[in-house]
Amino acid sequence: MKAVVFTLGCKVNEVESASIMASLEKAGWEVDDKLSYADAYVLNTCAVTREAEKKSRQLIARVKKFNPEAKIFVCGCASEKDRASFLQRGAAFVTGARDKVSVLRAFEREFGLSEQPPAYPKQTKTxxxxxxxxxxxxxxxxxxxxxxxxxxxxxxxxxxxxxxxxxxxxxxxxxxxxxxxxxxxxxxxxxxxxxxxxxxxxxxxxxxxxxxxxxxxxxxxxxxxxxxxxxxxxxxxxxxxxxxxxxxxxxxxxxxxxxxxxxxxxxxxxxxxxxxxxxx
The missing domain is CATH 3.80.30.20 (tm_1862 like domain)
Structure with a gap:
């Protein structure tokens, strides 16, 4: 199965997304950080500006165009600020900026994975x-x-x-x-x-x-x-x-x-x- 972990915002968000990617990869998932067809999406959101919040909310519709049946997991600052708006748009799981490891626990519940501890970030750059x-x-x-x-x-x-x-x-x-x-x-x-x-x-x-x-x-x-x-x-x-x-x-x-x-x-x-x- 394939998961896309897509990130908006700062380098810290990128690092935390890369850790989620590494954990999912260890569990046997194919992972990518670019928007494409997938069975599940992790959207790591940003709230540093109003525009960043708007783009974060719009991500739900963007990923549904690739796969309307995919499970969508949301985390980050925008969902910390306003979780309800992401649930209303069809996210299966929403957490905030302080407990992103709970995304892995949600994957375990949804897909029956074995428990995966947080891993060192997957290195995708020089x-x-x-x-x-x-x-x-x-x-x-x-x-x-x-x-x-x-x-x-x-x-x-x-x-x-x-x-x-x-x-x-x-x-x-x-x-x-x-x-x-x-x-x-x-x-x-x-x-x-x-x-x-x-x-x-x-x-x-x-x-x-x-x-x-x-x-x-x-x-x-x-x-x-x-x-x-x-x-x-x-x-x-x-x-x-x-x-x-x-x-x-x-x-x-x-x-x-x-x-x-x-x-x-x-x-x-x-x-x-x-x-x-x-x-x-």
Missing amino acids: RAFIKIQDGCNNFCSYCVIPYLRGREVSRPIEDIIAEINAADSPEIVLTGINISSYEGGLTSLILALKDIKKRIRLGSLECNVIDDGLLSALGGLYDFAPQFHLSLQSGSDEVLKAMNRHYTRAEYIKKCESIYKKFPAAAITTDIIAGFATET
Whole structure:
């Protein structure tokens, strides 16, 4: 039998979908991450914007065009926010963002599979994305994710290292909802990875995590890719305050200067929200 696990949204969603794919594959299913004919669909949804929620709901109709009789299992942030809308559209099972492993239990009930524990994500790309934490405690005024994903939870360092060593990919990306708040400090995790003989890249960071200790630890890695995605959101201190972002424009610039001092060839990218409420 074939299952399609289709994902909208962030890299964390992709990692969690890949884990579901790996578990189903171990149970003997043919799996794919592209929309096509299948006996069952797992739809991992997103709610980071209103458009993402709309696209998530529309997925039900899209997969029914491939197979009207297929069982549809829904998880993710959009279904955490509004489960009823997916059940009304014909999903056989709906859960949210915090208990995606329950999708596997639903497969067991529906198809009589043997119990499958969560597996390391199925690697479908050159880079292996390693989830190091989930949740966010920041509560930026524009963001619903902390209410859907819940409070921050970090994985133990030994579990992270075990997954990195099991991955076939020559490059890994440390990802999460807010990796800057890794419990015990992101620097402590980076120091623990110094003997890993793979290229290491970081996911999105909050600028406040950048300090000499972290930059020194990154410089001590076997092969670090000096690409920093520092979320800015606005260049106005007044707007940053309204967004509940805990830094100023000047502080952000100083963090960038610190990065370039340690890594002169570093690439720094960012996010900007245009037209924030009250902004003129």
